[in-house]
Amino acid sequence: MRLTTKGRYAVTAMLDLAFHSQIKPVTLTDIAARQTISLSYLEQLFARLRRAGMVKGVRGPGGGYKLCRNTNEINIADIISAVDESLDSTKCRGEANCQKDQACLTHALWMGLSEQIRNYLENISLADLLEKNQVQDVAKRQHYEVHQAIEVHRHSE
Amino acid sequence: MRLTTKGRYAVTAMLDLAFHSQIKPVTLTDIAARQTISLSYLEQLFARLRRAGMVKGVRGPGGGYKLCRNTNEINIADIISAVDESLDSTKCRGEANCQKDQACLTHALWMGLSEQIRNYLENISLADLLEKNQVQDVAKRQHYEVHQAIEVHRHSE
DNA sequence: ACTTAACCTAGTAAAATAGTCAACTATTAG
């Protein structure tokens, strides 16, 4: 389990999606504007999230992305590992032969540690994060801001 | 709090050091050989660890590095943040103005999450890791291996 | 003096991150 900015982008985008897609699909353009992440980078991230079966793309006008599961069924660990490619965290993926065909210190240590962090993040769902008031307030503010900043003719709630 | 290979290298090296420096200082050359990390990269990492006051270098023959504190007083979070430079995890270090002078979603979310992970890793000390039998066994094996592989005339315990 | 090993600096190759550009396909509104 690695924790990088890439994973943070993915979690942030998913949180934005979870908040705004309750009525209709959300376009990556909107998420990009609200979270100041480049559209093309979001496309890369969402391509992985889609392949991981976490989001579904809806094409055509009024389309966008929506979640495949409920917010309480999507956890942070899944999001991060979906975009992080889970690159061999110890050079010898599970084979324990990174060092002269033997288990290395890294293995004994980091595998366990990594697993504990994963368990921890698995127990935090998107729903948990959405419940936090602070997040909701910020998201609401950003939501209206985008509506003011960019001309939006469609779905004026 | 970021979790990358760099941090893992640092933790691994510190664990190696904690295990082997109980009698006398440990040279980076030895750690490099045991953990298959390049010597110069270790030097970089230990320069940071030294500046963070976690290790102390002893120059001259018989020198090397030793821990400044007890193994139960050094936690994983400290090691990682010592080498990871704690690069602004949200683009607006604590100022919460990353996006149009307002708190962004990233802030509300990741700051809290990051803090929780930090708290978690803060409660794991080097001593905790050393107590695990598996780690000790591997370390012991590597210890003797190096003595066989490389000609070591000094400090044959 | 000579060796050892920390300490320091600069550079560099490879990888990951972040983003761009352009073409294409599916869907839907008109």
Next chain:
DNA sequence: CTAATAGTTGACTATTTTACTAGGTTAAGT
């Protein structure tokens, strides 16, 4: 049907970080 929307894909670029190399200087022990 046609045009607009928006996802999908791939190839390509720039920046940053990671990991490592090469060369030195400094301090301490023999």
